[in-house]
Amino acid sequence: MTWSVVGGYIAAHFLLYVCVFRHRALFRTERGIFLFHVVPMAGLVALAFGAFLWNPGLDGFALVVGAGAAHGIYSLSFLECWLLSEGGYSLRILSELVRRGAATPADLEQQFVDMSARKKIGRLESLLHLGLVQTDGDRFRLTRQGMALANAMTLVANLAGFERRAER
Amino acid sequence: MTWLVLAFGGVALAVLGQALILRSSARSNGMVAFVLAGVPVGLALMAALLPGYSASQAWAGVFLYAFLCELWMFVFSSTFSSVSANLTLHLRAQPLGRRHIDQLYDNRAMIHRRIRWLHHIHAVVEKDGRLVPTDRGRKLAGLFDAVRAFFGHG
Numbered sequence: 001m002t003w004s005v006v007g008g009y010i011a012a013h014f015l016l017y018v019c020v021f022r023h024r025a026l027f028r029t030e031r032g033i034f035l036f037h038v039v040p041m042a043g044l045v046a047l048a049f050g051a052f053l054w055n056p057g058l059d060g061f062a063l064v065v066g067a068g069a070a071h072g073i074y075s076l077s078f079l080e081c082w083l084l085s086e087g088g089y090s091l092r093i094l095s096e097l098v099r100r101g102a103a104t105p106a107d108l109e110q111q112f113v114d115m116s117a118r119k120k121i122g123r124l125e126s127l128l129h130l131g132l133v134q135t136d137g138d139r140f141r142l143t144r145q146g147m148a149l150a151n152a153m154t155l156v157a158n159l160a161g162f163e164r165r166a167e168r
Numbered sequence: 169m170t171w172l173v174l175a176f177g178g179v180a181l182a183v184l185g186q187a188l189i190l191r192s193s194a195r196s197n198g199m200v201a202f203v204l205a206g207v208p209v210g211l212a213l214m215a216a217l218l219p220g221y222s223a224s225q226a227w228a229g230v231f232l233y234a235f236l237c238e239l240w241m242f243v244f245s246s247t248f249s250s251v252s253a254n255l256t257l258h259l260r261a262q263p264l265g266r267r268h269i270d271q272l273y274d275n276r277a278m279i280h281r282r283i284r285w286l287h288h289i290h291a292v293v294e295k296d297g298r299l300v301p302t303d304r305g306r307k308l309a310g311l312f313d314a315v316r317a318f319f320g321h322g
Contacts, residue, residue: 059224066228069235085319090282091312098309102298116275123252141263150260153247
C-alpha cells in the first residue's frame, strides 16, 4: 500500500458523496454523515494496518498513522463545513439580511426568535440523548461522562488562557 | 519513531505558543493566535522531517501534526462558541432548572449576540437604525448559500 492509494481512496470517497450520497436523505442527518466518514476512515486504517502486518517495517507503520491522519484532516474539514452550513446561526441571519437588503434588529428578532428557541431545546435534548446530562427533579445536571467532558473543556480553556482573559 | 514524537511535540509547542499570545494580548483572537503559533512550528517540523526521514515517515509526521492542529482548533472553537458546550460548562458549576437555562440563553439575546458578531467581522453596518450587509457580508452569505446548496441544506 502506498500514499497514492491513500489519496485515491479519499478522492473516491469525496466523489462518491458528490455524485451519489449527497442526494440521499440519510446523508443530510448528523448521524448519517458522521457514519459516512467514520466507517470508511476505520476501513482505510484497517487496510493500512493489514499491509503493515503483511510487511512489517517503520515505513509501513508510518503509513498506518499517516493514512489515519490524512483521512482525519479530510473528514474533519468536511464535517465542519457540513455542520456550519446546516446550523450556522450567524450566517443564516446574514443570509437573510442579504436577501432582504436591510432590516432592523427587531425584524431579525421576529424572524429568528423561534429558531433560537428550537436551537436551545434541540441542544439540551442532544445532551440528554447523548447521556451527558440527566434530569434531577425539575433540574438538569451533568452525568459522570458529562462532567468528564466539561472538565476537558475547562482544561482547553485553561490551556488557552481564556479564564485569565475573562478576568481582564 | 522520533517523527511521531516530533509531531506530538510540535502540537504541544503550538498550543503553548497560542496560550502565550493570548495571555500577552487581551485583544487577540484564539484562532488567529493558534495560526500565528502553529504555522511557524509546522514549517519548522517540515524542515526537520523532510530531509532527515524517509518520505513515508516524514509525510506521516506532517499529516499527523496537521490533523492534531485541526482537531485542536475544532475543540477550541466548539468550547467557546457552541451552545451545547457552553451549556455543559454552566452545568459543571451547578445543576440548573429550565427557567435558569432560559434566562442564560434568552432567545432575543442569542440573536443580538450574533448581530454583534456580524458587526465585529464587518459583515454588516448600521445605517439609520437598520442593519445593512457590507460587500464582505454579501460575499460571505453567497459562499454560505453555495455551501448549503452543495450539502443539500438549502
